[in-house]
Amino acid sequence: MQPDEKYTGSSPQWWYEKFWREDAPNRRKSRYVKAAVGFVIGVALALRFGMSGVAPLFGVLLAGLVAAGDWLLDWRSFRATAVWRGARKGEVITAKLLRRSLGRLGYTVLDGRAIRGQASIDHLVIGPGGLWIIDNESWSPDTEIACYAGRLFFGEKYGTKTAKSLVETSEAFAELLSRETRIPVTITPLLAVHCGLLPKGGIVVAEGLTLLKPRLAAKVIKSADHVALNAEQIELLTRTAARELHRA
Incomplete structure (x- = not known):
């Protein structure tokens, strides 16, 4: 079998970063879904406790917190490989x-x-x-x-x-x-x-x-x-x- 040139000379670190970048759209889609779920839960909680007037605002707040938390987890996961990748x-x-x-x-x-x-x-x-x-x-x-x-x-x-x-x-x-x-x-x-x-x-x-x-x-x-x-x-x-x- 002839070696595939696109793999020749590429380190595991290089491929890891390549796949990480290519997977960015999937991570964003997942984050949007999680934020939407957070919005629904936030609205439901506001209605449950009689705060119907601020229910949408509460939903947006919880959605933002969920999205920020998910981004932070992704960032920490990538940063944890920095020494292995030679970045630090x-x-x-x-x-x-x-x-x-x-x-x-x-x-x-x-x-x-x-x-x-x-x-x-x-x-x-x-x-x-x-x-x-x-x-x-x-x-x-x-x-x-x-x-x-x-x-x-x-x-x-x-x-x-x-x-x-x-x-x-x-x-x-x-x-x-x-x-x-x-x-x-x-x-x-x-x-x-x-x-x-x-x-x-x-x-x-x-x-x-x-x-x-x-x-x-x-x-x-x-x-x-x-x-x-x-x-x-x-x-x-x-x-x-x-x-x-x-x-x-």
Whole structure:
């Protein structure tokens, strides 16, 4: 079979955007139908409560709210794929969320750090509850991310390689910082998932790695229920990390 030229060289992201644009008329038709139903319900409610004089206005108001809500859901659905489509950078999004939630609680966030020739990460978080490394990743919107029998899966593929890499990176970073500061530390690896199907709750824990929605990373860090480091230790670890870890 000869390859169809219109498919050659086209990425899944390109086709996703193409189909999204082509489906716009169908989404608008659906929105009109939903708004019409909202109008009927609004009028019926107004009549039911004896507000016949403003029934049409109430119907129009409810129809507008339904249409706006439906548009918002569509917009959020498309925006949720932005990192996967290359329209936004996951590390920028996560960095803002981390600093916004943790900055006032004594945590420091170092972005783009690496042990030369060995490993690199997007974010290193140091604070009262301990240390975390966070990387960012994105899969296609229909990729199910789950744990079965203790194994990590991305769709039908094993996620062991991804988990092992981040676990080993966290161990390498912890070994370096412990050696240079003489403060024994462990580092917890997190993976911020910007696109893909996570289970209800938005968190999967498998093979030593926690995968979660970016907005939940700060929440997980703050949930550490013990004080592992004092202010002096945090400052020393931060200065050492800034000095010893190269910018990725």
